[in-house]
Amino acid sequence: MKNQELSKIFNEIARFLQIDGVAFKPYAYEKAAISLEGLSEDVAETYVRGGRKALEEIPGIGRAMSDHIEEYLKTGKIKFYEEMKKKLPVKWDELLSLEGLGPKKIKVLYEKLGVKNLKDLAKVVKKHKVAPLFGFGEKTEENIVQGLDFLKRSKGRSLLKDVLPFATEILKKIEKLKEVEKVSLAGSLRRKKETIGDVDFLVVSKNPKKVMKFFCNLPGVEKVWGKGGTKASVHMKEGFDMDLRVVPLKSYGSALQYFTGSQDHNIATRKIAIEKGLKLSEWGVFSGSKQIAGKTEEEVYKAIGLKWMSPEIRENGGEIEASLNHKLPQLVELKDIKGDLHIHSNWEDLKGSKDSIEMLAKKGMELGYEYIGISDHTNDLKVEKSLNEKHILKQIEYIKKLNQSFEKRGIKFKILTGCEANIRRDGTIDVEDEVLSKLDYVIAGIHSIHKMEKEEMTKRIIKAMQNKNVDILAHPTGRIVGEREEYLMDFDKILKTAYETGTILEINSSTRLDLRDLYIRRAKSEGVKMLINTDTHKKDQMDFMEYGISQARRGWAEKKDIINTESVENLLKYFK
């Protein structure tokens, strides 16, 4: 997508302008960058569709920005940007990822020491060339050394599923302290983003010192790098930072609102406060110098005329308007889920690591589900002992018997028969239709030849959805968080076909997290049904449903959009 490239460029232009001390323009470029990033349509298509006029309808894009975009689309370059880059050819994303380093310091480092990237920076700090620079010092140099060391170990953001269980454990420990009145997670972790920068805790306590001491001595703390009267920051050996803040009870709600973010959401809420002649900060909502709200998030939102909204949608992506118009979504919840339909069993097992259908069913019952579906890999997928037509028929019979035994014992639980078939290069399915039609449902997914031309890939997927036996499109875009980009495809056409053929799109809860939140929102608005699956290869992975739920919630999905919130009788009606 050109959007991401342009977003990156606009962000960098903002940095250049910031260095030159230009006022307000950096903010405009940043806003344009954020706006582009959140767009579902590729600007190249927007431009073809409606030219300059359509571009300027994008929020934050005006005369000058559309100039830049047009130039970029036509020539692949933006002169304005290239000139700036010539003057200061540094790797912004690398250098800015270092804690404590901003545009101005980066400029000094380049001009005085020729530092262009992290590698250069490591060299000059080793020679102690940084401390003597004007505006730097011993402490700054030491912080750079520490920052480089930390980056090397953590390499950026961590996955939600790696951090959330860990952070929840710590939260429970803090909760148990008798000095603690209130505690909550905040930040991107509370918003359940796909990846997390650091972990934020917010605490109300009469004895902050004691809580802070406890926090700094938690197992796994490698280094305490910031400690004041009300705030402590630690590096964890797991490779991320944790912050703990103690706030007064009367500001707990406003602090929670503030530290939960997102930053864009905060800016938007503060603007609303200003419009009402109020001021919103982490300390509360103020009318003049009088605090009129702050103890709870609900009263903070109420004081500025908004309804409380779930952290997952606080991205300034329309939630403020929805709140004003009483149109906030009733987001789907974990407890709404009645079953999981993407589960692999030991029937396809090659290495002896998978669980039996019986064990998976038991796990499903423990989770309070009414049903699970078994969906082993088929013919073409060679990394597993994939099931052929004969195996599938045999498995159907086997599951039938298990269901009968449940019935006999009065257990109200059903195992559905499915498979995860492969979509071949030409869009055909690697299992005979005759056999597919005997299953309760069929999941189809792409597991080979990920790199194809956009048009060809779109046709391939559309053809698979048109198969009258294919009910569910597995991990529709092929992305894996932090590992693999999505396939080139026309998502609008995919959505249209999904709607026409009644094909359900999967929200895969594994590290794929595919569909992405923006696509979920588009699917919802087009009336396309979705299904949250775990893609379990080992029974404990069935617990990952909560990450699919978070993903769905960030995509504004409601219970009615997600079909595995339905009873088994209703569910079966959705299948072709």
Place this chain on the structure above:
DNA sequence: GCCGTTTTCGGCCCGACTGTTTTCAGTCG
């Protein structure tokens, strides 16, 4: 540079911390 039923000009979120230039710029969330 963008935006607008309070404006086509004059605004642009807010506060805290850190380290160094010892009064405040730069950075962060």
